[in-house]
Amino acid sequence: MRGKRILMICGDFGEDYETMVPFQALLAVGHTVHAVCPDKKAGDSIATAIHDFEGDQTYSEKRGHNFTLNASFADIKPESYDALVIPGGRAPEYLRLNDTVISMVRHFFDADKPVAAICHGAQLLAAAKVLKDRTCSAYPACRPEVELAGGSYADIPVDQAITDRNLVTAPAWPAHPVWLSQFFAVLGTEISHGASSVKSAA
Numbered sequence: 001m002r003g004k005r006i007l008m009i010c011g012d013f014g015e016d017y018e019t020m021v022p023f024q025a026l027l028a029v030g031h032t033v034h035a036v037c038p039d040k041k042a043g044d045s046i047a048t049a050i051h052d053f054e055g056d057q058t059y060s061e062k063r064g065h066n067f068t069l070n071a072s073f074a075d076i077k078p079e080s081y082d083a084l085v086i087p088g089g090r091a092p093e094y095l096r097l098n099d100t101v102i103s104m105v106r107h108f109f110d111a112d113k114p115v116a117a118i119c120h121g122a123q124l125l126a127a128a129k130v131l132k133d134r135t136c137s138a139y140p141a142c143r144p145e146v147e148l149a150g151g152s153y154a155d156i157p158v159d160q161a162i163t164d165r166n167l168v169t170a171p172a173w174p175a176h177p178v179w180l181s182q183f184f185a186v187l188g189t190e191i192s193h194g195a196s197s198v199k200s201a202a
Contacts (some may be wrong), residue, residue, distance in 0.1 A: 003030040004082040004187055009101060009124070010037045016048035016064030017173040018087040018118050023067075025180055026085070029189055034071035034081070038098050041072035049089050058141070058174075061090075067167075073100075078107040083187060088119025088139065088163045088172065092194070095190070096127035104129060109166075116183040118190070122146050125167075137162050137169040168197025 006026055010019055019035075037046050048064030078084075084105065086092065089121045095101050105128040119123055122138030123145055125131050131151030137160075140148055143153045145187055153168070154162045161170035161179035170179035184191070185192050 003032055003191075005080065006031050006083045006085060007036045007076065007078065007081040007104070008085040008087070008129050009095060009104065010035050010067065010069065010087060011089075011095045012037070012046045013049040013089055014046065014067075014087045014091035015089030015119060015173060016050045016067075016084055017045075017176070018065050018089060018121075020065070021173070021176050022087065022116070022118075022180060022183075024083050025176075029184070031187070031189070033119045034076070034087070035067070035069050035078055036071050036073040036098055037069055038073050038095070038101060040069055041074070044069050046091075051089065053172075053174075057076070059139075076104070078104045079111075080114075081108075083114040083183075084108040084116070085183075086115070086117040086121035086124050087165065088117075088121045088126055092120045092123040096124050101147045112166050114166050114168070114183065114186040116179065116186075117139045118170045118179060122169065125149070126151070133164060134167060135164040136167065138169050138173055 045066040050062045050064045051059040087121040109130040119139045122142045126145040126149035131149040135152045137154040146153045168183045
């Protein structure tokens with residue numbers, strides 16, 4: 001069984017955990033993940049932001065790490081990938097202005113390939129007009145965008161996720177265990193503890 005080829009569309013000040021954790025977790029179970037950003041190439045880095053929930057009316061934001069991209073955006077052919085990951089944070093706000101990014105996102109829905117988006121990643125889904133008649137979770141402040149795009153907003157706890165056909169979404173990084181588990185299921189990735197093995201559907 002071969003691992004999947006997964007595209008991750010990143011940007012400056014994407015959420016630190018929501019970039020780092022899925023990238024590393026998907027690699028750890030045998031998938032290939034190409035992290036890209038418009039106008040950047042393999043070896044370039046993006047700045048991440050750390051979002052915390054500290055009792056204020058919205059999240060706080062602090063400077064995160066430098067995350068090194070491992071593929072060049074200009075070389076990407078979406079049809080050569082099996083799945084898509086969209087981290088949250090502030091990056092989706094400006095990534096949705098890029099026509100090539102929008103075209104890439106639409107490809108995965110047109111081809112019915114697995115897509116995982118978290119937090120503000122829903123902004124990119126809404127801009128790509130792929131949420132009509134779909135149930136989608138997101139950071140609560142993105143609810144109007146989900147609904148204006150014709151989707152049904154899933155009002156779930158911050159540590160939960162939801163799957164609607166090929167789309168797996170969650171409100172924010174506290175949902176990582178559930179969000180990634182559901183994404184593994186959609187990908188066909190099976191983890192067997194007794195045999196200490198991981199299998200990825202071909």
